[in-house]
Amino acid sequence: MNQPAPLPLVASLLDAPLPPSGIAWLDTARQENRAAFAAAGLPDTKVEAWKYTALRGLGQRSFANGDADAQTRAVDASALALPGVAGVRLVFVNGAFRADLSTLDALPDGLSLQPLSLALQGDAEPLRFALSRHYRDAGDAFAQVNAAIASDGVVLRVAAHARIEQPVQLVFAGAEAELAWHARNVIELGEGAELSLVEHYASRGDAAQLATLVSDIELRDGAQLHHVVLQDAAIGTNLIRRSSLHLHARAQATLHVLELGGALVRHDLRAELIGDDAQLHTRGVFMPHGRQHIDTQLAIRHQALNTTSTSHWRGVANDRARGVFRGAIVVAPGADGSDANLSNKNLLLSPSAEIDTKPELEIYADEVQAAHGATVGQLDERSLFYLRSRGIPLAEARALLTAAFCRAVLDDLPNAALREHLSGLLVAQLPT
Structure with missing residues (x-):
């Protein structure tokens, strides 16, 4: 054949x-x-x-x-x-x-x-x-x-x-x-x-x-x-x-x-x-717009005693863009005392945007602390109303809330000058 x-x-x-x-x-x-x-x-x-x-x-x-x-x-x-x-x-x-x-x-x-x-x-x-x-x-x-x-x-x-x-x-x-x-x-x-x-x-x-x-x-x-x-x-x-x-x-x-x-x-x-006692901390933002497709696959495996991982990721999609996030954590046999936390929060800024998120957690050890969660939604209407009631135009209010949503993952970046520059890039990416 x-x-x-x-x-x-x-x-x-x-x-x-x-x-x-x-x-x-x-x-x-x-x-x-x-x-x-x-x-x-x-x-x-x-x-x-x-x-x-x-x-x-x-x-x-x-x-x-x-x-x-x-x-x-x-x-x-x-x-x-x-x-x-x-x-x-x-x-x-x-x-x-x-x-x-x-x-x-x-x-x-x-x-x-x-x-x-x-x-x-x-x-x-x-x-x-x-x-x-x-x-x-x-x-x-x-x-x-x-x-x-x-x-x-x-x-x-x-x-x-x-x-x-x-x-x-x-x-x-x-x-x-x-x-x-x-x-x-x-x-x-x-x-x-x-x-x-x-x-x-x-x-x-x-x-x-x-x-x-x-x-x-x-x-x-x-x-x-x-x-x-x-x-x-x-x-x-x-x-x-x-x-x-x-x-x-x-x-x-x-x-x-x-x-x-x-x-x-x-x-x-x-x-x-x-x-033993290894630590991993990940913070991330993915912000597709237009017809971009951005896919993040995060896989963390705890294999030793008293290991720690924290993962906080934010996604913002606009226009006809698509974001994908998969966060998988495995606590292997023998990794007792591990502490794992994963969070993925996402915003859709247009009806045609899409974000697919899939958190996964597998635990095969004892005395483990672990949590994971994901959300996909739109900007909070109450927060928008609050800003607009103080004279802030709708587009500016949406940009302020979205920027604050994204900047949260940069708060613990110790390099202040770089942190401000990255924050500026995030703001520049927001829809006007």
């Missing part, structure tokens, strides 16, 4: 050449992940993790692989700067490292930071565990593509007990070109280390792009990570990301995530609390 022709997107991704590395285990992993993608193709809505994110339209697109002109693409460096973030910066344009836009001189003691392409030219063995991973689940298509094709990204390590004073900024910029690019990040904080990390997705123009990015983040015993993710990609960008965090004993990670741009955007955020 003849096999059906692959979708244009699948065909274009399979046509992309595998990056030669000269490292046997890496080349093997790339070939095996590519073979897995060729066999399975794109997930459809029958796959539970993709139930609310159909790929029919994207599957009919095809993209050139990589950008031969990435080193000379014009990028406004000033547009990459963020208030309160003035330290080390690593910049990628269409997936390629740009030394001219990066700031890597005078790295602070204890910080190692370099592009993956350079790290693979040296001793690649420390990267073997992350880069030789095989993705086999039904919804892993884009992780398989990334593992097969990505040739650049970030390798960041903080030495044990080092405290990096200034935030480190990672910038992934899309520039005018219709193509696909892929990046892979490997981040490790040593025992007792502390780091503030700002991850910024910024692009301009109307060119349609497909970008995949996979990050593996390891926090050793007692490490602390303060992580801000700002996604403000151009309206033509299809951005698929996966972030995997592993928290060892007493490690703490705090994430603040803003999802603002893009056409189809998906972020799989997976965290495993594998050491």
Whole structure:
């Protein structure tokens, strides 16, 4: 029986050449992940993790692989700067490292930071565990593509007990070109280390792009990570990301995530609390408008004693936009004394907007505190009436209430200058 022709997107991704590395285990992993993608193709809505994110339209697109002109693409460096973030910066344009836009001189003691392409030219063995991973689940298509094709990204390590004073900024910029690019990040904080990390997705123009990015983040015993993710990609960008965090004993990670741009955007955020007393705190806002589709998949697994997770996410959808949020918490056998709390509150600002939210909680341990909940609704009419009775026009009253609703997840961001800037971006995104 003849096999059906692959979708244009699948065909274009399979046509992309595998990056030669000269490292046997890496080349093997790339070939095996590519073979897995060729066999399975794109997930459809029958796959539970993709139930609310159909790929029919994207599957009919095809993209050139990589950008031969990435080193000379014009990028406004000033547009990459963020208030309160003035330290080390690593910049990628269409997936390629740009030394001219990066700031890597005078790295602070204890910080190692370099592009993956350079790290693979040296001793690649420390990267073997992350880069030789095989993705086999039904919804892993884009992780398989990334593992097969990505040739650049970030390798960041903080030495044990080092405290990096200034935030480190990672910038992934899309520039005018219709193509696909892929990046892979490997981040490790040593025992007792502390780091503030700002991850910024910024692009301009109307060119349609497909970008995949996979990050593996390891926090050793007692490490602390303060992580801000700002996604403000151009309206033509299809951005698929996966972030995997592993928290060892007493490690703490705090994430603040803003999802603002893009056409189809998906972020799989997976965290495993594998050491006693590990803590994870996530805060996020997704704000699709127009015909944007933004999908956040949050999966947290408590695997050790007395671990803690708190997750507070807000969604606002306008026009014909669609937001998706799935928050899944598993308290595994033996994770006694765990404390897990998840909340997702959402606003619909137009009759045609849609938000699908699905909180999940599975508990297999004893003496556990756990709560989860989700709401989807509209602005409170009593609050609107109160503001209007004091002379505030309806449109302004709606904007004030919506801004306050979103800003709540930024209240505990310690970088005041960055917090105010992100708040301003939220306000600018609100309908007028």
